Amino acid sequence: MADPGYTLQYQIWQNQDQQMLSIWEPVPQNRNPDIPFLYQMNYPVDSAQSACVLLNEILKVAGAEKITPYQFSKLNGKIKVMPNPTLKLFRNTRGFQALDNRP
Numbered sequence: 001m002a003d004p005g006y007t008l009q010y011q012i013w014q015n016q017d018q019q020m021l022s023i024w025e026p027v028p029q030n031r032n033p034d035i036p037f038l039y040q041m042n043y044p045v046d047s048a049q050s051a052c053v054l055l056n057e058i059l060k061v062a063g064a065e066k067i068t069p070y071q072f073s074k075l076n077g078k079i080k081v082m083p084n085p086t087l088k089l090f091r092n093t094r095g096f097q098a099l100d101n102r103p
Helices: 050-061 067-075
Strands: 006-015 018-026 035-043 078-081 087-092 096-098
Touching: 018 050, 035 050, 050 067, 050 078, 078 096
Parallel strands: none
Antiparallel strands: 006 018, 006 078, 018 035, 087 096
16 A cells, blocks of 8 residues: 655755745656656745744644754655644554544
């Protein structure tokens, strides 16, 4: 069975006199190899800390958990995002059961 998640990639880079945060989703392997990403967003940022805050806002919209500044610096620009983030699994005596935590 195929992995239901997808990867977001990010990079901080210098554009003339300001730092930029680029975030993009690579094209899945079974799609057009001529296009390297499904979309790309570029934002001006003041620091790695502000880039992490902005990335966490985007992860929140995507339904993913936020990352710490330490993780931001150590993830090598790749974050795995899983669909249906409100779906949680827990172990009970009958095995695994899905819970939907939506309000």
